Amino acid sequence: MINAVINRFIKTGERARQFFIFVGEITSLFVETIKCSFSRPFYFSRLMEQINHIGYGSTSITVVIGLTMGLVMTLNFGYGLAKFGGTLYVPAVVSLSLAREMAPLFTSLLVAGRVGSGIAAEIGAMNVTQQVDAIRALGTSPVRVLVIPRFWALVISLPLLSALSFAVGILGGMLVCRMEFDIVPGFYLYKVFSTVKFHDYMSGLVKSSIFAGIITIFACYKGLNTKDGTKGVGVTTTWVVVTASILILITDFFISKIFLVIW
């Protein structure tokens, strides 16, 4: 009985130790990424390549999610508010939700799936085939060569993708308002631009940048620590998508709370 309790205690202690090591290593990778970003050598061509791959490559999926969000939200809010005679509030509600919450959140979740898994799989595969070791053995840093270009590419791209998602969502909402609720585009746009203020846009953009950081740091960390061959790559990919998505959702609540207080 006592032994069982002691064993349980030891196991819990070991898990706690592993957790703190993990937090420490993630933090260390983040700090190193920021530190190395401002010292030579810079890899602009790799950054551009990643922006093209990660950012431009995600535009079509962003347009689809933005349009769907705009259409569905407008339809649901429209019919919901119509019961209380509040149809005219639909543009304001939809645009505010899209700018502050839905566009950055859903775009980030989608990008976490598409880009996070891609980064983790690519770096993980490089790790198990000793390519990461080769980068180190050739006197270069995996953080500079692999992490920094991906980190900044997503930190730059994700807010832009969120903005695109917002814009397309607004267009989708306009379409539904015109066709279902007889709200003319002029009035719709007037309400959108008079409701959504600068800080609402900023809230969405800053959130997207933070989500981008979470996605890349976790994906790169897990990729650089992938073991056990191709099986390990599969495990890494799944872990990154699940963990990044959960963290995005949790972080979203706290950032929203902070922004509501300061703005």
Added chain:
Amino acid sequence: MMMDKEVLLEVKNIHKAFGKNKVHQGVSFTLHKGESLGLLGGSGTGKSVLLRSIIGLERIDQGQIIFKGERIDQLPENKLTPYRIRISYSFQSGALFDSINVFENIAYPLFEHTKFSYAQIKDKVCEMLKLIDLQGKEDLMPSDLSGGMQKRVGMARAMILNPEIVLYDEPTAGLDPSNTLNVVSLMQKLKEKGLASIFVTHDIPSAIMLCDRIIVLHEGKIIFNDTPHNFQNSEDPIVRKFILSSKDEL
């Protein structure tokens, strides 16, 4: 005769363990300028770990690794760069970057560590491709190359910055006799240029042909450190068993 030459690398009493598995238990040896050292031993005796430790890819638990009088085993990752240029590592698998072609793979260290123009880099890569007998293959991707070709490209990449020591990790493993001959003759050419090397292998004939000295690792310790001639005539039962088992494999 080698003893008169400058000592490039000293490995002093190193210990390394992975959990309870003690891989090295007091390994010591020196490498002189222009010397080729064969590192033999059964599978899992820590030959590759030793090479990885020398270049800092693995951290040793105890002991010292000294390159030209400077202790390098305690240096942080970012301070190891100058040593990784002077001590290069040729991976067992080649470890080529699979998203870039042969030219870009070989040129990678030049782009990273030199200020050569593109034309100069191109010339150097062409020269290296000629040396490894792969002229005209610069546009191929690593996946288009055979195992032997990949190893040779990996060796060329390790060699392009003119290092002082090359660490070969089983360069002939898994190759057919013809490819083995290609790789061994490439190593011979590099040796003739005065390059010091440590050659980890199970391929005893190649080690005897190429090396000035042979070291045998067994249970984390060096049990033999002498010339290839004395290695072949060794009376040590473990060395004899190792030689005989390798003959059986052949």
